[in-house]
Amino acid sequence: PHVTSHTLAAVKDADRKHVFHSWSAQALIDPLAVAGAEGSYFWDYDGKRFLDFSSQLVNTNIGHQHPKVVAAVQEQAARLCTLAPGFAVDVRSEAARLIAERTPGDLDKIFFTNGGAEAVENAVRMARLHTGRQKVLSTYRSYHGATAAAINLTGDPRRWPSDSAAAGVVHFWGPYLYRSAFHAATEAEECERALAHLADTIAFEGPQTIAAVILESVPGTAGIMTPPAGYLAGVRELCDRHGIVFILDEVMSGFGRTGKWFAADHWGVTPDLITFAKGVNSGYVPLGGVAISAAIAETFATRPYPGGLTYSGHPLACAAAVATINAMEEEGIVEHAAHLGANVIGPALAEIAERHPSVGEVRGLGTFWALELVRDKATREPLVPYNASGAANAPMAEFAAACKDSGLWPFVNMNRTHVVPPCTISETEAKEGLALLDEALTVADRHTTS
Numbered sequence: 001p002h003v004t005s006h007t008l009a010a011v012k013d014a015d016r017k018h019v020f021h022s023w024s025a026q027a028l029i030d031p032l033a034v035a036g037a038e039g040s041y042f043w044d045y046d047g048k049r050f051l052d053f054s055s056q057l058v059n060t061n062i063g064h065q066h067p068k069v070v071a072a073v074q075e076q077a078a079r080l081c082t083l084a085p086g087f088a089v090d091v092r093s094e095a096a097r098l099i100a101e102r103t104p105g106d107l108d109k110i111f112f113t114n115g116g117a118e119a120v121e122n123a124v125r126m127a128r129l130h131t132g133r134q135k136v137l138s139t140y141r142s143y144h145g146a147t148a149a150a151i152n153l154t155g156d157p158r159r160w161p162s163d164s165a166a167a168g169v170v171h172f173w174g175p176y177l178y179r180s181a182f183h184a185a186t187e188a189e190e191c192e193r194a195l196a197h198l199a200d201t202i203a204f205e206g207p208q209t210i211a212a213v214i215l216e217s218v219p220g221t222a223g224i225m226t227p228p229a230g231y232l233a234g235v236r237e238l239c240d241r242h243g244i245v246f247i248l249d250e251v252m253s254g255f256g257r258t259g260k261w262f263a264a265d266h267w268g269v270t271p272d273l274i275t276f277a278k279g280v281n282s283g284y285v286p287l288g289g290v291a292i293s294a295a296i297a298e299t300f301a302t303r304p305y306p307g308g309l310t311y312s313g314h315p316l317a318c319a320a321a322v323a324t325i326n327a328m329e330e331e332g333i334v335e336h337a338a339h340l341g342a343n344v345i346g347p348a349l350a351e352i353a354e355r356h357p358s359v360g361e362v363r364g365l366g367t368f369w370a371l372e373l374v375r376d377k378a379t380r381e382p383l384v385p386y387n388a389s390g391a392a393n394a395p396m397a398e399f400a401a402a403c404k405d406s407g408l409w410p411f412v413n414m415n416r417t418h419v420v421p422p423c424t425i426s427e428t429e430a431k432e433g434l435a436l437l438d439e440a441l442t443v444a445d446r447h448t449t450s
């Protein structure tokens, strides 16, 4: 592994003294110091390697240090590092064209941001101005980012400290058959009842007050609940009926993650706005954006759009996006993710679920999978309670520690672990990681009651 010029002690010391970390009680954390990364692996200062089954925060869809993307960023840096958003720039134009060619329907204009939350902020702003309405509907069990509107839209406990009654957000339940809010027994029933629930929510909130419905095409951090066939099309229909803007948040599910360019492609649904980030350039340089339909773009044809960011469409970020999308195309990375899901990860997880008493359900597609860990398969009681911390969360903490000890870096959220490796992971690496996961699950099994 690559050796850096800094000693482990210096890195840790300055981190503890000066870096204020996300989502953390600062005195209670001990961040792993990472010395380098390549492909599906990263390693620490002792040279211990971790196979990254989390793709960092589900963003390194092409793995670490892809040579074509590194070269593109280096070349762009040598040529032109930065330009204000008001100029037409070759690399920005090209990134927008490549993205617009892949988004469904007439979503042909791209507003660039620095990440996912800003994409959501701007999509909501566009929807409100386009409709002249304020309210936005989003689901419980969702994550849309940590800025003002985005955190209020979020349907998980991270919203609670920032909650604002003025935000104009109403939450509803999306489809999730394993823990159905509708007492449904089949996917078809879940779909029908979830759509009826949304129709009721719209009726009781007042359709004429609702600017947008925002959904993750496949909810990510909240549990990779692949929607039943017909659900997204049904939401599209409800939005059309009431003049509501349909926003699909593809920040996590976009750019190959599900084995298609966008998860919405699985169901042939075209929303009015798509938010993206993460996989658009695997996070090599921060980038996100909103893909905009012709009708919404038209609203701002002669009326100025009241939003902007100093680094919107940053040349380095756009160069990384162009090289990423081209590499994904040339190397068949989206197809590879689909192949892994159907032939490697999916079958292995189904087999793991059969053998482990702690695995209540596995679900997903492409390189986007969740294992729902339970105390008891019959009652489906979660292995740890919702939003557990400290001692109550010990079974999940022990499971995560077992993964890390064995050299597997897991994605863990509440009572779930997600299998979300880079879309470029080789079959051999995927099988190696799945074997380590299999082993670590014996730790979770010890906490089952059945």
Ligand code: PLP
Residues within 6 Å of the ligand: 057, 114, 115, 116, 117, 118, 120, 143, 144, 145, 146, 216, 220, 221, 249, 250, 251, 252, 253, 277, 278, 288
């Ligand atoms: N939307 C979804 C679906 C996400 O998964 C995330 C991040 O995980 C965001 C929005 C926020 O993106 P960012 O952290 O880049 O602001």
